[in-house]
Amino acid sequence: MPSKTERKTERYYRKREHVVDVAVRLFSRNGYVGTGVADIGEAAGLARGALYYYIGSKEALLAEIHDRVLDPLLAEGAAIVASEASFPVRLRLLSESLLWQIMNRQDHVWVFLHEYQQLQGELRIRFRQKRYRFESFVRDTISAGRDDGALRIQDVDLATLAFLNLHNYTYQWVGGRRGLAVESLSAFYCEIFLNGILGEPGDASADTGAALDRGRALLRTVRGSAA
């Protein structure tokens, strides 16, 4: 009875997906630790026992959510870096791919970026590696730009981190900004980032040395008077 088995499996996976959907919503709202397995069961309309039939464990649920974010990111990232597009275009595409997840799957991304520490042992390692793979797409792209000799900045690792900072932290506030489109926010970020890293070194910060030192002295004063 292969058909019978398959039908069961399909229904099983459908229900499992539903449970994960429910969990994502709860985790993103109340936190991973703040969400009880009982809450998930209740929201999914399943008793505790049945729930475990689908999820295995609470941590497996968290891992599943990680996969849901990382897998498309890796697939799209791989396609982008494999493409023939120019360095700025590749970077913009990576930006759009990343922002698409962040903005269109806010609950998932919140859990992914905020609760990854809750993963322990083997899972922790596995997802650290996956995450690193995505970051490499960005690093390699920027590195190619530098090899073109087009960049003002030289530290590719730091530039990669800056790019990720700029994008990732968006998950913290995007929930409160309805009506923002992926492509326009990506364009905004990239206009800043690309103009920021392209060109001759030192344009904008020039000639501020003395004023900056005076400001630093001021800060030391404030800092000192607090103790």
Next chain:
Amino acid sequence: MPSKTERKTERYYRKREHVVDVAVRLFSRNGYVGTGVADIGEAAGLARGALYYYIGSKEALLAEIHDRVLDPLLAEGAAIVASEASFPVRLRLLSESLLWQIMNRQDHVWVFLHEYQQLQGELRIRFRQKRYRFESFVRDTISAGRDDGALRIQDVDLATLAFLNLHNYTYQWVGGRRGLAVESLSAFYCEIFLNGILGEPGDASADTGAALDRGRALLRTVRGSAA
């Protein structure tokens, strides 16, 4: 007997500070929820009961940590915006002030940026307001730059968020990057950000329209084949 009273109070506050120090370290490593009051007591060398003599409640500890980060940030920020420095210098000083906390008080900032959701009720409101006040320093500064007519970008709110993204997310990885100095990382960020927002609109992203569309089509393909 002012001296007697004061000496006792001093000792009390000294020990209290020590308990908070211990808590910061544990919260930043294991998470606020993942850290038990018993753990804090053990690490501080205090029995459960004595611990509560100093902390009042676990949440009060979290609030204290928030204050430790926000108070200097607000004091320095206020001094900066009140200074006579030019727009780029003010922004660089804000950057240094913020990065100083992020890099020199990594544990505190980890707790502050990662666990603020655990604050409930009145405390939550109080610290949301304090946080907003610091963000206003950045916003006002950028706004002044735009009024000078010097900015490529027009959306001050979004630029503020970009600035904060760039800096704040640093807390996620700075622990793994020893040997990075506040002033050099701040200079790096500001070179990107200032060059990114200054100047005529549209320099770097120009002429990428067609290539971008081809890339987007590629992404749609990848996205579709996953389902």
Next chain:
Amino acid sequence: MPSKTERKTERYYRKREHVVDVAVRLFSRNGYVGTGVADIGEAAGLARGALYYYIGSKEALLAEIHDRVLDPLLAEGAAIVASEASFPVRLRLLSESLLWQIMNRQDHVWVFLHEYQQLQGELRIRFRQKRYRFESFVRDTISAGRDDGALRIQDVDLATLAFLNLHNYTYQWVGGRRGLAVESLSAFYCEIFLNGILGEPGDASADTGAALDRGRALLRTVRGSAA
């Protein structure tokens, strides 16, 4: 599967009742605050976790006990005041109804009359109202008697309180008096109370004025010498 569901529910409620039975016994012996949830669990043969599956909270247990006393009291009281019986008969029936609870459910009544202060917030209000409703049955009945013009006393509120004093305080000592029947104790109380309130004013206390004043002077002396 209604039968299946019902059977489970039935079993749940049966066990829940048992837990409440156990709690009543412990609360009445050691006091509400003096009884730990652990004690209840042990006496009911349930682990701490399983106990909470049945009770929800310690205070819910206390509320349940209140209902067990008040609900029959209100049902019977409503039937009595709705009946056609004469004023003395209605009062005797209220007396028997109240004493039935006090004497046949001593543990419940002990908790109800002694620990009601432990209820907080909404529950406190709810049970104050319920209690007041029962007292109204007594008040209305006595009021009807006064309207017949049969009463020696005129203050219906005070007479109501006297009636309740007489009956309620029984919970304090009835545990030490085995072999007392509800009907005979009720008859005793009612013989006193009805003869006490019926008839012309002032019979028994007459002609005691002067002697009373001498006695009061004596008391003042005793009281003064203590200081």
Next chain:
Amino acid sequence: MPSKTERKTERYYRKREHVVDVAVRLFSRNGYVGTGVADIGEAAGLARGALYYYIGSKEALLAEIHDRVLDPLLAEGAAIVASEASFPVRLRLLSESLLWQIMNRQDHVWVFLHEYQQLQGELRIRFRQKRYRFESFVRDTISAGRDDGALRIQDVDLATLAFLNLHNYTYQWVGGRRGLAVESLSAFYCEIFLNGILGEPGDASADTGAALDRGRALLRTVRGSAA
């Protein structure tokens, strides 16, 4: 230095009295278990250590409160039963003596009547005996009345309990009835009680047998339908 010692002792006792005053108020409001030693200290303006210098233990405080109620009651009761007054006058004087405590020292009496169970061991026994001694004054007085052949009721023990019920339970509601005078409430109780116990048996309850039985049948119905 006898004078020095005496002065110390006096001040000690004055402060001790103050602590007890504070404790009475708190115990009566929040319950004995619900009041912490810290609360008492704070309200008395004493640190924990100093508090224990005066009180010895929390339970000793409770015992002291018991003495404050029972000692005047016993002194006055002894004087009353030793007096030459007639049976009704003696009973009225006992009533006034008891009600004087209940109404003029509501906090003390609340603690005395409500929290006596918290006393353990030797203290429990000691105060049970004291309490019994006061009850004996009532019992002996009523007994003398019966020996005169004036009473409708014969069970002196039960009549004693009824008398005490009537008076003692007053502590439960007297706090909510401002403006009630000891002498008038005592007169009210005694009018009921004396008229209730004096005279030929059976006056008021006569001729109600059949109606009472119908009412009891009604109650059985109500009780049955509840299950």
Next chain:
DNA sequence: AATGAATGAGACTTCATTCAT
């Protein structure tokens, strides 16, 4: 006489997980 600091047991409650049915 008085204090603040410390103790350690015990309070109520929640939780992820298992298992017989």
Next chain:
DNA sequence: CATGAATGAAGTCTCATTCAT
């Protein structure tokens, strides 16, 4: 497939009392 019942450790917090100073 699904359930309800059970577990037991761990969670935060309170409390009466003691003791060095």
